[in-house]
Amino acid sequence: MTPLLQVEGLSKRYGAHIGCADVDFTLWPGEVMGIVGESGSGKSTLLNCLAGHLAPDTGRVILDTRAHGPRDTLTMSEPERRWLARTDWAFVHQNPRDGLRMGVSAGGNVGERLMAVGARHYGDIRAQAADWLTRVEIDTARMDDRPSTFSGGMQQRVQIARNLVTGPRLVFMDEPTGGLDVSVQARLLDLLRGLVRRLGLSVVIVTHDLSVVRLLADRLMVMKDGHVVEEGLTDQVLDDPQHGYTQLLVSSVLHV
Amino acid sequence: MTEYNFAYLDEATKRMIRRALLKAVAIPGYQVPFSSREMPMPYGWGTGGVQVTAACLVPEDSLKVIDQGADDTTNAVSIRSFFEKVAGVATTESTADASVIQTRHRIPEAPLVAGQILVFQVPIPEPLRFLEPRETETRTMHALEDYGLMQVRLYEDIARHGEIARAYAYPVKVEGRYVMDPSPIPKFDNPKLNMSPALQLFGAGRECRIYALPPFTRVESLDFEDYPFTPSKAAGHDCAICGAQDSYLDEVITDDSGGRMFVCSDTDYCATRAAQMEANA
Numbered sequence: 001m002t003p004l005l006q007v008e009g010l011s012k013r014y015g016a017h018i019g020c021a022d023v024d025f026t027l028w029p030g031e032v033m034g035i036v037g038e039s040g041s042g043k044s045t046l047l048n049c050l051a052g053h054l055a056p057d058t059g060r061v062i063l064d065t066r067a068h069g070p071r072d073t074l075t076m077s078e079p080e081r082r083w084l085a086r087t088d089w090a091f092v093h094q095n096p097r098d099g100l101r102m103g104v105s106a107g108g109n110v111g112e113r114l115m116a117v118g119a120r121h122y123g124d125i126r127a128q129a130a131d132w133l134t135r136v137e138i139d140t141a142r143m144d145d146r147p148s149t150f151s152g153g154m155q156q157r158v159q160i161a162r163n164l165v166t167g168p169r170l171v172f173m174d175e176p177t178g179g180l181d182v183s184v185q186a187r188l189l190d191l192l193r194g195l196v197r198r199l200g201l202s203v204v205i206v207t208h209d210l211s212v213v214r215l216l217a218d219r220l221m222v223m224k225d226g227h228v229v230e231e232g233l234t235d236q237v238l239d240d241p242q243h244g245y246t247q248l249l250v251s252s253v254l255h256v
Numbered sequence: 257m258t259e260y261n262f263a264y265l266d267e268a269t270k271r272m273i274r275r276a277l278l279k280a281v282a283i284p285g286y287q288v289p290f291s292s293r294e295m296p297m298p299y300g301w302g303t304g305g306v307q308v309t310a311a312c313l314v315p316e317d318s319l320k321v322i323d324q325g326a327d328d329t330t331n332a333v334s335i336r337s338f339f340e341k342v343a344g345v346a347t348t349e350s351t352a353d354a355s356v357i358q359t360r361h362r363i364p365e366a367p368l369v370a371g372q373i374l375v376f377q378v379p380i381p382e383p384l385r386f387l388e389p390r391e392t393e394t395r396t397m398h399a400l401e402d403y404g405l406m407q408v409r410l411y412e413d414i415a416r417h418g419e420i421a422r423a424y425a426y427p428v429k430v431e432g433r434y435v436m437d438p439s440p441i442p443k444f445d446n447p448k449l450n451m452s453p454a455l456q457l458f459g460a461g462r463e464c465r466i467y468a469l470p471p472f473t474r475v476e477s478l479d480f481e482d483y484p485f486t487p488s489k490a491a492g493h494d495c496a497i498c499g500a501q502d503s504y505l506d507e508v509i510t511d512d513s514g515g516r517m518f519v520c521s522d523t524d525y526c527a528t529r530a531a532q533m534e535a536n537a
Contacts, residue, residue: 120407
């Protein structure tokens with residue numbers, strides 16, 4: 001089996017400051033990889049480098065593309081990268097406002113990726129958008145409403161539908177449950193877990209919430225000051241942390 | 257006529273504009289930046305169109321200027337007298353006799369022929385302007401042919417109004433490549449852009465952009481397979497003056513008690529037809 005994503009020696013510096021340094025990992029098809037760490041540890045920098053939003057200084061990001069097999073996404077041309085971002089990739093932002101068009105109806109938001117890859121039949125686009133909104137538990141009666149009239153949890157679910165509609169194989173998530181209250185978080189996590197398992201998605205999920213990775217992630221990477229300090233199976237890392245920082249992280253979770 | 261250089265602009269400026277025009281003709285539908293000059297009229301009055309016309313005019317030309325199809329509205333009269341004064345070229349109201357036609361918001365009804373130049377005044381050259389506010393991003397989108405967003409706008413129209421509600425400045429795709437704003441012409445005129453034997457030039461003065469459609473360029477209006485493009489106009493009326501059924505109509509309010517009439521917006525077309533009917537009678 002070829003790995004879906006292979007990252008080798010990825011580094012990104014902001015001047016003298018380290019964003020992330022010497023990150024290596026391999027993601028296999030159908031696997032969910034969690035990246036945890038405190039604010040400023042380089043999680044989001046790493047994710048943005050992987051998704052092509054930032055250009056890293058060194059390293060390789062080899063993606064097993066649907067059309068051409070393993071390719072380094074960093075040396076690809078911009079049109080190819082954008083095409084990937086509309087087909088094979090998906091990116092779920094922490095704040096739905098960054099990932100949605102607030103002035104466009106929920107149906108239009110979900111349909112945009114379809115139209116961007118060439119769909120030109122209104123009826124088909126609308127049917128697919130309605131299907132996906134149903135899958136993320138949004139009433140189709142609200143599909144012509146703008147996301148600005150939706151609650152935070154609904155907006156996040158629309159964003160997820162919008163990203164998954166073209167059947168991506170690799171989903172990047174940046175704190176998908178951040179900013180939501182706990183009961184809404186639980187529902188969203190439940191939904192995400194169902195979708196990931198049913199569609200066999202590969203996911204790289206960045207979060208500082210350990211319960212999120214406990215529920216979703218197969219494997220875990222712990223970052224501190226731009227470096228990966230510990231890596232392993234989620235339960236193994238969380239139940240038997242080896243690195244001092246991971247021990248601190250795990251022990252600082254409040255149990256109610 | 258010694259106070260001005262021919263057609264107002266100095267020769268260096270005309271050369272700069274002609275270079276932009278050549279590039280625009282070479283890449284149909286692509287917006288070429290040019291260093292737009294201050295003209296002796298306010299922005300929004302057709303400063304872009306006037307500069308393009310000035311760069312195209314030769315002393316033998318016969319110029320026609322229309323505004324919303326009419327030869328006798330303020331904008332048209334001012335620009336026509338401007339060029340009479342600064343270029344001394346012949347002017348005409350007849351579409352067939354004109355070699356250069358500057359227009360605001362219409363394409364003449366009478367078919368254009370090879371050798372004619374149609375100059376459009378463009379307020380907003382960027383078709384993606386109100387969808388994506390960043391100019392750097394819209395330029396990238398044009399470069400990468402990333403036009404999904406334009407389709408989203410049409411989708412939104414159908415979702416909200418049951419049809420594509422855009423009635424003017426209806427976006428077109430040029431030669432299967434660039435999406436272009438045809439300036440605020442009614443969508444009734446869009447089919448006239450396609451495969452026109454005349455050269456069509458677009459000038460946006462405030463925005464400093466020039467773009468062009470060379471003769472016989474394929475121009476398609478964007479649509480959906482199940483919601484095809486329809487060039488619409490006021491339905492169920494003929495022109496009250498000349499009886500034309502095939503022309504674009506203006507609704508004219510005639511009194512305070514709801515009286516109204518529909519007349520051709522192209523005054524030359526209407527007058528020609530009316531004169532013919534009188535001659536035949």
